[in-house]
Amino acid sequence: MQGRRVFKLLASSFPLFLALAQLAPGQTNDPRYRAEGYGFFSPAGTGSSLGVGFGGDLRLRAGLYAGVDLAGESPNWTLSFGHDEPGYGLASADLSYHFLTPNKRVEPFAEGGYTLDFGHGQANTYNLGGGVAVWFTRHLAFRPEIRYYDRVPGFPPPREILTFRLGLAFR
Numbered sequence: 001m002q003g004r005r006v007f008k009l010l011a012s013s014f015p016l017f018l019a020l021a022q023l024a025p026g027q028t029n030d031p032r033y034r035a036e037g038y039g040f041f042s043p044a045g046t047g048s049s050l051g052v053g054f055g056g057d058l059r060l061r062a063g064l065y066a067g068v069d070l071a072g073e074s075p076n077w078t079l080s081f082g083h084d085e086p087g088y089g090l091a092s093a094d095l096s097y098h099f100l101t102p103n104k105r106v107e108p109f110a111e112g113g114y115t116l117d118f119g120h121g122q123a124n125t126y127n128l129g130g131g132v133a134v135w136f137t138r139h140l141a142f143r144p145e146i147r148y149y150d151r152v153p154g155f156p157p158p159r160e161i162l163t164f165r166l167g168l169a170f171r
Helices: 001-021
Strands: 037-043 050-061 064-074 088-098 106-118 123-135 138-152 161-168
Touching: 001 050, 001 064, 037 064, 050 161, 064 138, 064 161, 088 123, 123 161
Parallel strands: none
Antiparallel strands: 037 050, 037 161, 050 064, 064 088, 088 106, 106 123, 123 138, 138 161
C-alpha cells in the first residue's frame, strides 16, 4: 500500500532530521515547566488530506509525558482531486518520551497511544510517531511531527493514516 511506502520513507529520513536539528544553538531547559500545549497544521497525509488540531502534554517525570490531542482531517480541504469523502476526527491519548540531548533547545520525542477515529463512524485505532521541538525562546517552539494511525487488529477493515504535522508548542 502506498501509505506504508510513504511511512517507510519518512521514518528512514527522521534520524537525518534529528541530526540536523542538533546544530541549533542551546538554551537552558527550565524544570519549572510541567506542561506544554501545541497547535498544528497538517499539510499532507494519506489521501491528500489537510488537517488542523491542538493538544497538550503533561510531564510525569524526567522525559516521560502524558498527552491528549484533537485533530480534524478532510480531503475536501484540498484542491479537487476527486475526493467526495467527508472529514473525520482523531482524538488521541498518548504517552511520549522526550529525549535528553546536550543541546537543551532541541527536544526530540517519540510517542504512541490510543486514538478514537470518528466522523464517519467510530473506530478504535492506535498511533505511533515522533518529532522534535526546537525552542526559539523559553516559551515558544517549532514542532514538526510525523504520526501514523492504524486500526486495532480484530476491528473492521484497516484504515491507515499517515500525517506530517507542522506546529508551534508553547509553555
